[in-house]
Amino acid sequence: MLIVMQPQSSEEKIQKVISFIKERGFEAHVSNGADHTVIGAVGRKVIDKRDIELLDGVSEVIRISSPYKLVSRVFKPEDTIIDVKGVKFGGNYIGMIAGPCSVETYDQVDATAKKLAEAGVRVLRGGAFKPRTSPYAFQGLGEEGLKILKEVADKYNMAVTSEVMEVNQIPMFLKYVDILQVGARNMQNFNLLKALGEIKKPVLLKRGLSATVEELLMSAEYIMAGGNREVILCERGIRTFEHITRNTLDVSAIPVVQKISHLPIVVDPSHATGLRDKVAPMSKASVAAGANGLIIEVHNSPETALCDGAQSLCPEEFSVLFNDLKAFATIMKKSF
Amino acid sequence: MLIVMQPQSSEEKIQKVISFIKERGFEAHVSNGADHTVIGAVGRKVIDKRDIELLDGVSEVIRISSPYKLVSRVFKPEDTIIDVKGVKFGGNYIGMIAGPCSVETYDQVDATAKKLAEAGVRVLRGGAFKPRTSPYAFQGLGEEGLKILKEVADKYNMAVTSEVMEVNQIPMFLKYVDILQVGARNMQNFNLLKALGEIKKPVLLKRGLSATVEELLMSAEYIMAGGNREVILCERGIRTFEHITRNTLDVSAIPVVQKISHLPIVVDPSHATGLRDKVAPMSKASVAAGANGLIIEVHNSPETALCDGAQSLCPEEFSVLFNDLKAFATIMKKSF
Amino acid sequence: MLIVMQPQSSEEKIQKVISFIKERGFEAHVSNGADHTVIGAVGRKVIDKRDIELLDGVSEVIRISSPYKLVSRVFKPEDTIIDVKGVKFGGNYIGMIAGPCSVETYDQVDATAKKLAEAGVRVLRGGAFKPRTSPYAFQGLGEEGLKILKEVADKYNMAVTSEVMEVNQIPMFLKYVDILQVGARNMQNFNLLKALGEIKKPVLLKRGLSATVEELLMSAEYIMAGGNREVILCERGIRTFEHITRNTLDVSAIPVVQKISHLPIVVDPSHATGLRDKVAPMSKASVAAGANGLIIEVHNSPETALCDGAQSLCPEEFSVLFNDLKAFATIMKKSF
């Protein structure tokens, strides 16, 4: 941490700042410039830098060490590769996850999964507990939905991912799913993150609608700090002033995350754009930008879907897209 | 709901849309304009409008009835006034809540509360469970913190509010606090909202960092739909590109909410700005814009606070501010 | 400027950075911490800090001196008070500007100005050249509009302000107006700013829809650097994800600007909210937050206005508001 004093600060003020940080367990290194005296505070403690900014004579406090540890490439330089029943996310592997937004009936999931399996998809997604803005909207089938997902996935030899919304749902999820998904609205539900740090299954952590990349990484840090090292990050669009698309997919978050962190990052183009005809171009863009996976909504009959049909592909559209994506992956020297 | 067909849509396409909405429980009223045929869909069901937009020939679908019911002035035209141990929020009453960001020790809370009580504050705030971005930062004293809050509040005849983070903490909170607070990061933690709909104490619901006013009201709708009619809304700043202040306090949300909803809205200038010297001007602005209450951080010794000291007032600053605010309230024909 | 080296950077890399900054006219002061070596670069040259970030071994570059000079309180500690025909903006004076969005006819401006003068307003606003999003919308009366404004203002002994859109309109504006207004869309039209730096009349500079406070101040710096020291800043709402109001009025920008700069800051609640019934609460909030002035749209017949009638007050509403504002000003120890 660097503490920049105001120009011409008195020696007394400088000493008061030095005492303050020493009391809190930091060492102080003073450097006198032409205008500004700069005090380097060296130590491992966590301190709110604004507390120092309050001290007399302090102009600015600058954090120079990054707040994340376990998620950082400094901690682990090589890519983390997460293997889910043989499907790999990370490094030169691109994982594909697909399935309906919500689990509605066994037949619906079965019909969709059959086509996806034929197309080569090996991880099935589907919502059983749905975070809906309105209390009057369809809230999901609950545990019954998870059972359907698992039964169908087993039939086609697929893995399963679904969104967990609360700490006390975790044991139930562990019975049915292979990847526990944390939704954008729960990215900073710290109790949930801590509890997921203690399980032994991968977590797919979605970026919050207004979360910075740094905050996404800090939420992953919560999970890793608990002992669970298998976190898949997910970019799913951020909230901006542009309203033709539901959110703005931040494609540049892919290389940004990959530079800072060793964790894999996948993209959800369906929720990001909210528009079926934008899913294909944004999937291609994500692979071209280096994404380690995709999670795409596919519904056997989007026109009758109970939720988000407007952003779901039909299985035929998905198959065409998946083939295109494999060609892109090849240029990227990666493979699905 | 109005369904606008593309110019020159065939009669066949129009009939297909009509069948689609009738199957979903809506009546259809067709109106032929010069260019566009418009179909009015009348009904009470919830439907994702994008599902209709997918149909052939549909240009646009426009929702005309508002999504909220119980929170709306249509449902209840007169202001809701919430009484917490004699302190009123709503109508011509402005409620004042103050206290430290985090509960640290009994002595700290006692020293602060004593001064606040002398200044006339009758609702004490304080965090016992803290949602912190970093897993390595101070996470609060937990139940011990709630106990301290209640003990001190009883001593000075004050009510208590504190942030609840999870469904299974609710019974514990009911023992100690008078208003259960939902933090910005949990505004769309729908399980928590549903559970708070079943209790009999007021809930203070903070707006999420990137939540629209409509979403804030929909989250309040979750609580009210469960049977709890005592919801206090709270504006606490939204995330924008401006970074000198921590967030941008959306002062206009006050009259916006008050036009749509009968619920009281209070303002948290401390978290919104993150800067001690901006708390006073933004508190005054909030009262002048019609706020029904304020929630302000006050710490007996901000320089040694474990959390957010940089945005806390000392008790003397608070007293001066509270007097100014009373003068503003008088012009507004309101009272604290 | 502080250059933070990566942990364990070699002496060779450190020397290369030092050479680099010395070649560009800076002095270097080296400070060795436990982990990081920090190089202080002292000098007055302008340099893109990212150029240094590119150098081998550099972790981060931190600017510590502020980019603005003439607008800063460091340059001029006391408030700048700008006097326009006896109406003062700045210090303890609050200036009131009111008038129609667009000049439509002599009679319209005359009817509005008569009522405003009776209410005590002494600066008349009105658009003659209108920046409209659509090329097919009403573009203003041009010079004819300026003539009407001046004629009416002279009749009621008022000053005039109107928006200038282009460098070559400046001589024309100097004939008719007392304050030249720069619109939000032109806040970074640097040619226009430079040209306005050479005139001898006050400039009212509106904040761009997505401009930071720092950028607003840098644009004011352009004008001041040219020799014109009379700049009135104007907060008029920023673009966010919230869409009930047209823009989000950043009320906290008032105390933020006043801390950094000596220039007066006024608020335009009409354009910020775009909603007539939000103008009064946001005007009050602005005065309560310390604004040095207001610019409010008033139209003698808002329902037939050619432009932005929806956000204009009628003269009677304005009179009531102005009286309320005077009461708020008194508490603020200021006067209109």
Add this chain to the structure above:
Amino acid sequence: MLIVMQPQSSEEKIQKVISFIKERGFEAHVSNGADHTVIGAVGRKVIDKRDIELLDGVSEVIRISSPYKLVSRVFKPEDTIIDVKGVKFGGNYIGMIAGPCSVETYDQVDATAKKLAEAGVRVLRGGAFKPRTSPYAFQGLGEEGLKILKEVADKYNMAVTSEVMEVNQIPMFLKYVDILQVGARNMQNFNLLKALGEIKKPVLLKRGLSATVEELLMSAEYIMAGGNREVILCERGIRTFEHITRNTLDVSAIPVVQKISHLPIVVDPSHATGLRDKVAPMSKASVAAGANGLIIEVHNSPETALCDGAQSLCPEEFSVLFNDLKAFATIMKKSF
């Protein structure tokens, strides 16, 4: 335009609205629903819908025809292909533009252009007039810079594009450049747009930092309405809360624009990200999402560039990238 009346509006109010719109040249079509009466207003006039929202009994006014005409695919269904000295933008053609941020010296431009020409680039970019946030930063070489650009471009048989900042610079630009560029800060400089509508050379129009796609298209409409049909749109990043990248490249704007408009859209990944190592992934993402062109900063010696060196590629990096992009283009069934 659809005017939705409040539930149970009186016949008198309905008639008053009908009269209001008829007086303004619209036809009225009334449709009575269960709750709401809806009035369809049919006509070609431009009217501010908020003026109608002010009328008694009106709940909401909904625009159903789009505000743009000439830029729309309704007006011209097939892709516009713009040919600049044989380089095509639009349809299945991807145009590549590259060059230094600023023109510094003849030798610098010559060295860069030579390498670009060898790599197959045939349109050279370079700034001669620079819009800089600070009045103290390098402002460009002016006309001398344009001369250098043209001289070098002629030598290597390239076309030239450069940013024009003001109406009165246009005649000068017409002497030297083949595409006139409008910068993000001038996207709503309507005087400049009108003047560019009257020239006979292509215009490259950059999206403003906080402009919606609709506003970008409306600005293009200004140019087209003047008679100039050769407009190339450019996505260059929007302002969001994320700050690791300078702006957030809105990749989804590519398919969004292409659905609504026939105009080509190119991407500027250099200014959007502001980071050299993000230029390659975002260029690939843009081509994969369907972009009709790219504009990339390349500098023969980025470390000594006077402006934005931090985001410029060196010629070797560019060559490798260009080859990769050609492979992506092939999968997209397009060609450079």
